[in-house]
Amino acid sequence: MTADKTTPPSDQAYLRIEDLTKRFGQFTALDRISLDINQGEFVCFLGPSGCGKTTLLRAIAGLDIQDEGRISMDGRDVSFSPPAARDFGIVFQSYALFPNLTVADNVSYGLVNQRWSRQNIRDRVAELLELVGLPEQGDKYPVQLSGGQQQRVALARALATSPGLLLLDEPLSALDARVRLRLREQIRELQRRLGVTTVMVTHDQEEALTMADRIVVMNHGVIEQVGTPADVYANPATAFVADFVGTMSFFEGKLAAPGQLTLAGINLACADDRGLTPGSRVTVGLRPEEVRVRNLDPDQPNTMQVRVDDLEYLGAFCRARLVTETGGAVILADFSANLMRDMAVSLNQTLTVSLPPESLHVFATPIEDLASEEAA
Numbered sequence: 047m048t049a050d051k052t053t054p055p056s057d058q059a060y061l062r063i064e065d066l067t068k069r070f071g072q073f074t075a076l077d078r079i080s081l082d083i084n085q086g087e088f089v090c091f092l093g094p095s096g097c098g099k100t101t102l103l104r105a106i107a108g109l110d111i112q113d114e115g116r117i118s119m120d121g122r123d124v125s126f127s128p129p130a131a132r133d134f135g136i137v138f139q140s141y142a143l144f145p146n147l148t149v150a151d152n153v154s155y156g157l158v159n160q161r162w163s164r165q166n167i168r169d170r171v172a173e174l175l176e177l178v179g180l181p182e183q184g185d186k187y188p189v190q191l192s193g194g195q196q197q198r199v200a201l202a203r204a205l206a207t208s209p210g211l212l213l214l215d216e217p218l219s220a221l222d223a224r225v226r227l228r229l230r231e232q233i234r235e236l237q238r239r240l241g242v243t244t245v246m247v248t249h250d251q252e253e254a255l256t257m258a259d260r261i262v263v264m265n266h267g268v269i270e271q272v273g274t275p276a277d278v279y280a281n282p283a284t285a286f287v288a289d290f291v292g293t294m295s296f297f298e299g300k301l302a303a304p305g306q307l308t309l310a311g312i313n314l315a316c317a318d319d320r321g322l323t324p325g326s327r328v329t330v331g332l333r334p335e336e337v338r339v340r341n342l343d344p345d346q347p348n349t350m351q352v353r354v355d356d357l358e359y360l361g362a363f364c365r366a367r368l369v370t371e372t373g374g375a376v377i378l379a380d381f382s383a384n385l386m387r388d389m390a391v392s393l394n395q396t397l398t399v400s401l402p403p404e405s406l407h408v409f410a411t412p413i414e415d416l417a418s419e420e421a422a
């Protein structure tokens with residue numbers, strides 16, 4: 047293993063997926079997926095249940111063969127290679143350790159298969175257990191370890207042969223919240239240190255936002271967006287992404303003129319109208335933290351009066367439900383504890399707020415189609 051290789055991800059594709067389609071009978075689980083993953087990158091496949099992320103991971107592993115399309119690893123076409131001929135280690139959601147083998151024997155499993163010498167196996171297992179923070183646990187059996195420790199053993203086993211690719215299928219979802227947070231950091235730190243190209247499947251947006259170099263957001267067997275966590279959060283490509291990653295209020299609106307929206311009887315300026323034709327019906331999205339209420343100057347665009355209809359206390363901040371004067375739109379706004387105190391925000395109070403033009407996200411899909419897309 048090349049330890050302490052703090053190499054940043056390169057821009058060379060290590061894993062290349064081209065036009066991948068997978069059907070189960072009449073059902074298309076993956077629909078012409080194309081994606082490049084660079085050497086050393088940590089990529090998360092993120093999406094709701096049934097969107098196809100596990101199917102894509104299994105196709106990469108060779109556990110399910112695609113109907114169409116190609117996969118190459120490190121420049122080698124592996125589209126039809128069996129799993130054993132693909133160079134990866136895998137960790138599943140449930141620990142999948144052999145219960146009748148000790149921790150050390152679980153970790154060395156792949157090395158024995160590769161006919162390593164006894165001494166080399168001993169050294170390697172010690173190195174791996176050290177790496178995952180379990181140096182003294184080699185003689186225990188899986189049942190004697192906690193869930194988080196078992197996942198670290200599974201990680202050591204997956205990394206034993208120094209694979210070119212690490213595949214993680216919801217590795218944290220069976221763990222309780224605190225262990226999950228700690229293991230999140232440990233996996234990320236280990237991945238950076240080893241520089242191993244990694245793909246992790248998750249339906250947890252926070253996990254993807256905190257761990258990934260890039261997130262692949264999937265829905266109904268297609269990729270909706272690929273980008274860095276900051277990019278996916280700040281510039282969601284579609285209303286689906288905006289809704290799935292973070293919180294957003296959505297409004298039914300119309301593009302009245304370039305850069306000019308009307309919604310709920312209010313005219314608003316937007317910084318990016320996506321070049322849509324004036325007259326188009328659109329969905330407008332706004333993140334709760336983007337609503338401005340303090341230090342507003344009189345010429346601030348998109349300023350309006352709203353009534354505080356509800357306040358939800360969430361510890362560090364309050365989520366307010368604001369209703370426009372026309373009564374036609376409900377805006378969610380997150381107010382910090384400081385702001386709540388300084389402005390003595392209370393129920394039914396009238397506030398002046400501003401919605402910055404650059405934080406109004408315009409999506410071409412009308413709002414009623416969003417609801418039917420979700421139900422599909």
Ligand SMILES: Nc1ncnc2c1ncn2[C@@H]1O[C@H](COP(=O)(O)OP(=O)(O)OP(=O)(O)O)[C@@H](O)[C@H]1O
Pocket residue numbers: 070073075093094095096097098099100101102249
């Ligand atoms: N072997 C199979 N036979 C039939 N349909 C399948 C099979 N495997 C998966 N599917 C279907 O393909 C779709 C995608 O499944 P997949 O497991 O990839 O979803 P997912 O995004 O990983 O969701 P989850 O988080 O629930 O595992 C689902 O609708 C699922 O029912």
